[in-house]
Every structure is written in C-alpha cells, then in structure tokens.
Amino acid sequence: MFISQSNKLFRLKPLVFKIALLFLLGITTNRNHLPTNHPSLYTMPFYGNLSFHNINHASKDFGNRYHLYPNSTSNIAHIIKHVFNLGLTSHLTVAARGHGHSLEGQSLAPQGVVIHMESYKSPGMSFHTADHYPYVDDSAGELWINILHESLKRGLTPKSWTDYLHLTVGGTLSNAGISGQAFRHGPQINNVYHLHVVTGRGDVVTCSDEQNADLFNAVLGGLGQFGIITEARIALEPAPAKVKWIRALYSDFATFTNDQERLISSSRDSLDYLEGFVVINRTGLLNNRRSSFNPKDPVQAEQFTSAGRVLFCLELAKYFNLEDVGSIEREVDSLLAELSFIRPTLFMSEVSYVDFLDRVHVSEMKLRENNLWDVPHPWLNLLVPRSSIHGFAKEVFHNIVKDTSNGPVLIYPVNKSRWKNGTSFVTPEEDVFYLVAFLSSAVPSSAGKDGLDAILARNRRIVKFISESNMGIKQYLPHYNTTQEWIAHFGAKWEIFLRRKMLYDPLTILAPGQRIFPRANALEQH
Template sequence: MCISQSNKLFRLKPIVFKIALVFLLSITINRDHIPSNSPSVAQTPQSPRLSLETMRFDGNLSFDNIQHASKDFGNRYHLMPTAVLYPKSISNIAQIIKHVFNLGLTSHLTVAARGHGHSLEGQALAPDGVVIDMESYKSPVMTFHTGEKHPYMDVSAGELWINILHESLKRDLTPKSWTDYLHLTVGGTLSNAGISGQAFRHGPQINNVYRLQVVTGRGDVVTCSDEQNADLFNAALGGLGQFGIITEARIALEPAPTKVKWIRALYSDFTTFTNDQERLISHSRGAFDYLEGFVVINRTGLLNNWRSSFNPRDPVQAEQFTSDGRILFCLELAKYFNLEGVGEIELEVDSLLTELSYIRSTLFLSEVSYVDFLDRVHMSEMKLCENDMWDVPHPWLNLLVPRRSIHSFAEEVFHNIVKDTSNGPILIYPVNKSRWKNGTSLVTPDENVFYLVALLSSAMPYSVGRDGLDAILARNRRIVKFVGDSNLGIKQYLPHYTTTQEWRAHFGDKWEVFLRRKMAYDPLAILAPGQRIFPRANAFVRH
C-alpha cells in the first residue's frame, strides 16, 4: 500500500476507525485470548530462516557470527536474531521489510534497526527476527547546502554524530543540538528525541531536522517533512522506531564556534540551584549555550578531581572547601566563542555569573576546543574501557519531571532513595517546552518547564552489594513506584514498559494517535519489537 492509500485511514468515519482499532488490538494485544482450536482460525507456522535464505541483496544478509546483535549497551538482555542485514542501499532495507510484510500474519519475523547499539533495555533487538545494521548503510558523501538562509546537510541515518561534527566543521558549520555522547547514529537519536544541554535554546535534535526519508512497516520508501507527508514525519520523530526506519535526515546547521568557556560551580541548597537554572534558561539573549547540572552524593575530594581540566577562580578558598558529607548540586555551563571575541565573552560570562548564588569558593573554569567539549563523554569512555569498566550492565533510568514536582521528587529520591550510594552520574537540568516542536511522538510532561533527571548507574560485575545490578534495579523500581503512586506528572524518557496498560498511561491522550499511526504505517507490528509496545501479529489468520 502506498503512503497516499495509508493516509486514507485518517479520513475514516469515527465508527469505522473504532472498528479498525479493535481489529488491530485483537491481533496484537489480545491475541492470546483467541483459542487455538477455533474453527475460524488457522495456524501456519513458517520457517524464518528458510524464508529469508531465498532473498538476494547487493548487501549482506548474514545468519552466522551475529552474536553482537543480541545485546546492547544496557547489557541486560541477550536475545539472538535469526539474521543480520548489512544494507548497501535503501532498497535493501525496503526489500526485507516488504518481504516480511508480504508473509502476512503467518510469519513470526520482526525487524529492528540497530545503530551503534546504545539502547538500554533491548529496544534495538529482534529476537528470532532480522536486525538491520544501520551503520553499514551510509551515503557515499554527506551533502551540504550552505548558501541557504538556513544551511543544512543531508546524511544517512546510520552516520555517527561525531562524524557529522567533523565534516560540518570543515565548512565552519555545526548542528545546533546534540546529545551528550556523540558516538550514536542519527536515526537512533531522532527516533527518541536527542536531549542534552543545548535543548533549552534549540530544543532536542528532533526540533532541528527539516526532512526525513523513512521506510515504513509496509516496505514503502517515503520522503516526509512538515510540508510533505507531515503525519509520518511527526510520527517518526520520537516514534521509538514504531512507524518506520529512518534512513536519511536533513539536519539544520548554524555557524560553528571554535572555543568553549566551560564552567562548574556547586550549591548546597536545592531551591537556590533550581532557581538559578531556571533563571538562566529564561534568558532570551546573551545566555549560555549549554546548561546542565548533576547531583553530587557522598563524594570527597570532588574539587581535586576537577583540577586536571578546570581551574578554580579562587584557589585558596577552593582548597579550604569541604562537602561535610552533604548532598551537593553542581551547575555546569558553557559559552561558545571564537578567538576574535574572547574579550567580549569574558565580560559577558562574568556578568552572567554575578546573577547566580553558587558557593563562591567552588567556581571552576576551563577553556577547551569546541570539539573536545562536545566529545567529552567519549574521553571518559576510553578511560573506562582501559579499566574494563565500560562493558558492564547499565540500568539507567531517565525521567522528565515537571517543574511543579521537582522539589517533591528531589526530596524523596535524592535525600532518601539514593542518598547512601551513587553508581554513576545523576544529571538534572531544565528545558523550555515552548521551544519544542509540537505534534511529534515524543511524550513530555504537561508543563512549560520540566527537568531531565537521568540516573546513569553502572553495575559492578558479580557484586551483591549496593553497586550490584540487583540493588540498582531495586532502587530504580522504588523510584518508578514513587513516581506512579505520587501522581507527579512525570514521564519516562527512553521509556521502557512491559504491559499495554503502562504504555497507555505513558502516552496518555496521545495513545489513540499513536495507535492510529501504527495501523497506518506498520499494521502487522513488524518494526521495533524490542520496545514491547505491540506484540507481533503473527499467530492467527482468519478465513
């Protein structure tokens, strides 16, 4: 079915649409309630491998040495696919999806796009299905359009953001919005949102893309934007891979700086900390270019740890500072500049800092290149790899907390649930929802200002203590239960749920739109099975 035919679903009369929704749910969510011996139902199991072995590609469909596609960065789920596709063209991706779609309800096969394998809960896995290695598909050349009022670049969705950074800088340009970690694929971050410290100014990465090319769950290759196939465009952005595999993207660019003033300062009072953060993101002009924060729990010698890359504004006072076992909150800021504007930037930064109420002895500053600042997490990754501490379970929990709830959340979580231990950074920073694109699949709290809170724990192998996987997962469950019981309006980012009821609650009033889009673009629930939103409609065929 072509995309124009699919869109007819959105013009159905209400009663017809409701019947269609009931059908979709009956073949996915409620399929286990259909008796296997029903005379109106026939089961015709297919051999996934036999079906796939008959296909021919200019790429490579591999059935061997595919163990790497059975796990991800979260390192908790290990689910083997039947095959891994290494595509050389978009037609390879469309071909495999159309093949599975044409098998209909008799097939068990599902398809998942895998970028750099950085999902946390098995979202990019396809147990007994086909994993598409998106890093194998890359456009021969990144295409730049620099003479426009709004410059942009066209890239394949399997390209890493770090490569995009280096290529765009050759033209003195840069994407506007980033993630903290750049060794991720374009398609992967756009399927979620892509949030970091630039989001308060430019919105997430899904705000800064002009056009997509998507292969739907029917195998159709569709170009979409706000002007063309807008519903699919908005569905795919933040759509968790449910409506199509993003294969190409047009990324917004802006003039690139060369240097960064990088600043950190500590707070002991949470209200003062959040007031300053919110004041900074409300600046319409002359603000910082990046703003994040993190919670410091049970850390001694913190300022000494910074000395390798930061310098204290007041060395004497910094030497005398002690945390006294307190929970502290660190404000992290960055101001971008070019060398010819360094004097003006110094004055601007000093003026902005005078408005803030941090502990004066804890102000630390650094000056680094733009590339080194953006790629800072990769530097930490390499150090952890050297100590065999990167390939461990990462039971991360990411939450979007509305402003009205942040103090209640902090009191219970920071001062109670995690007060005695922290096995990784805890990020916390606000964003302005008014600057974010409406209509995408991304779910956020119903408030103009909300906070990203990311508990980025690493579990120590074989540990049965507080730093072990079981203890961290138990702590995460306590936080999720508190969030659910307290009615704080909090949403998960990079969400992970196991029941339809939980997914309904997550999407709220967006659930019906999400279902309608699923029926239009992936009616057999072939795509992104690892998200566990829609079970594959594979067991029964009606005569």
C-alpha cells in the same frame, strides 16, 4: 540471485542501500545453526551484503543485559516488504540497530531481523551551505561525531546534541536527542528538515513538515514504531572555536533550581549550554571531579569540603571565537554575578568546541582501559514537571538514592515552548520540566550497593514512588512491559500513536524490543 543456506559470506550485487541485515531467531545453543522455521528468508531474492559470522555485536545493547545469538539476511525496504507480505501467518519482526546504545533491548528482535544501520553509509554526507539555512544530508546510520568533524571543516555545526556523540542519527531522532543545548534549540528532533523513511509496509517515503507531515512527525521520537529512518537532512549553524566551560556548587536545592530556571528563561543569548548534576555522600569532590578545571579562587577552593552533603552542581558553557576573548570574559563575569552558588566552588575551563562536545568519549576511553565500559548500565531517565521537582528531589535524593559513586545523576530544566509540536515524543504537560537521569554503571560480580541487583532495586523504588505520587512524571527512553503502562505513558497522545501505528505498520512488524505492540494476530488485538 538467491540466498542459500551455506554458512558463507555472500557479497551480492549492491543496489541502493548496501546494508547488512542481522537475522535473529531467538536463543539457540549453537550460534552457527541456521534456523529453518522461516524458509522463505533463504529463497528470497535480495541485493546487499550477507554474513553468518562475526555478528555477535548485534546480540546486545548498551544496557548489556539482554543477549541473543544472531544469524543473518538482506536490505531494508525489501526485507520489510517481504515480512509484510507474509501477513499474520508469520511472527517475524524487524528492528533497526544503530550503535547499540539502547538500554533494555529496544534495538533487538528476538524473533526477527535486526538491521545493522551503521553499515548503511550511502549516500554519504552532502553539505548545502549557500543559503541562509545550511544543512547536511546524511545516512541515518552515520555517527554524530563524524558529522561534527565533517561540518567543522566547513565552519558549520549541528545546533543540538546529545551528551555522547558516538550514536547514530536515526537512533537519536527515534527518541528525541536531548542535551544541554535543548533549552535554546530544542532536542535534535527539532533540528531536522526532512527524512527518508521505510514504513512497516515496506514503502520508501520522503517526509517533512510540508510533505507527508504526519509520517514525519510520527517517526520523530516515535521509538521506531512507524518506520526506519534511512536518511536525514540536519540543520546547521556557524561553528564556534572555543568554549568557556563553568561549574559551581549549591547546597540548597531551591536556590539551585531558581538559578537554572532563570538562566533558561533569559531573553538574552547569554548561554549556549546548561546542565547540572547531583552529588550525594561524596568527599574530596573538587579535587577528584575537577582535574580539568581551574578554581576561580584557589585558596578558598582548597578550604571547601563537601562533608558528605547532598550538593548540586550547575554546569554552564558559553561558545565564542578567538576574536571575542575580551568580551566573553565580561559576559561571563556579568552572568555569574547574578547567580547564588557557593563562591569558593566556582571552577572554569577553556577548551575547544570539539573537546567540549566529545567530553564523554574521554571518560569512555578511560573506562575501556580498565574494562569498565562493557558492563551493565541500568539507567533510568525521567522528565519531571517543574511543579513536582522539589517533592521529587526531597524523596529521591535524600531517601532513595544513597550515593552517586557508581555514575552521575543529571538534572536540568528545559523549556517546552522551544520544542516542536506534533511529534510522537511525550513530555510532561507543563512548559518547564526537568530531565533527571540516573546514569549508573553496575560493577561486575558485585553483590553490594554498586551491583546490578542493588541498582535495579533502587530504580524500582524510584519508579514506584513516581507512579504512586501522581506527579505527572514521564520516562525518557521509556521502558514498560504492558500495553496498559504504555497507554498511561502516552496519555492523550495514545489514540494518535495507535492510529499512526495501524496506518504505517499495521502488522506491528517494527521495533518489537520496545514491547508496545505484540506481533501475533496484531490486527485482531488492536
């Protein structure tokens, strides 16, 4: 059966993937107008679901700054093979879109096809729990929150997470997937056994550390450049029931980082999660930010005031089961006794494992109620080497960033020795480095410091500072506009990255929103 040019919803014979493809061909004044500059897309045989309507969600991402007007087409391997066979005479590109949480249009294809991965639910979750290495096979379009709920029914859970769980498996594996468990288990790309991938040639490949290992490592943290992940085998472990959730404040940055680094280097399994955040020019901190926490000493906590200082909050979590309540209290007390936080600022909470992992979703619901979720999110995520973190903090937290009222500033260390070697993901050279994330939300129509222009200007100052300081800082979820900037980002990994691109996507069809490789005359330029 063939695609016609009628503006109708086609439900054609399903084959393997049952995927909806969203066709983007630039900005037009009429979103129902069907482009004709690529007629082969309308006469191409395909199987799947096709819609020309109600697909505006594919025209933007979580950054909420880049907007296109989409049309549509067919199925992952078939469409990529079709575009590949058009050769260099075509400018068509292909991008995979998960839950749309990229920040700078990375999941969009201004001249091409956007594959709506969330509609791809085949083959469904398949759990294997009989051996010592339990795992789940799942589609790359599944949300992590759904995997969590299904795993818990079997007493299991994935090992490593992102802070926000309403993201797709393929989306986080294409970046890295970092959260407070990474110091123990590494990022999410450490905890996947094998993948099914459609390359830029349209080939469907199964890959792992033992089979097609080069492609396996390429796509993990590969920013979608080498193939579209369609299925993943994810490592599981026994799930806890409860979480002891702890926060405490520091006024001295060196003391704060010393405690963080001591905790991640401990040989004991004394901790399951470690993060931290920076608080600048805030008052009423304890009452406003810790409504779900109980102070260890209510009298002293009531007397403490942040007084507009730059403070640093350590955030810890220890997992446990109900039969371990007595021992967990002793372990936590012993752990905290070794730390040097401001004693009146110790706050604790005991929550379910699900509530802890899905904590950001609670904030999302509150923001949605006030129409403050679908706003621009000009985030900036950095990986700062341990040797540079103090110089970075002195300039950025005391001079460039004037307040944290429009979103959290996360800061926590990870140990690279726990991370998988050989992937496309780029980190600083040192073994210990810090994730520093400026997670700002711009207030719509504001011309003040909480408006989009002001936040972008602040981000540019930070990027300018790190580019001029030679601190070895890398971007996480990187965004650059020129090939030279990307070469500098990848550093010694660039030649490997380029080789893999030419092997698995020689026409540079995939993930054009990353702006790494131009589509036109790709082979001649590289």
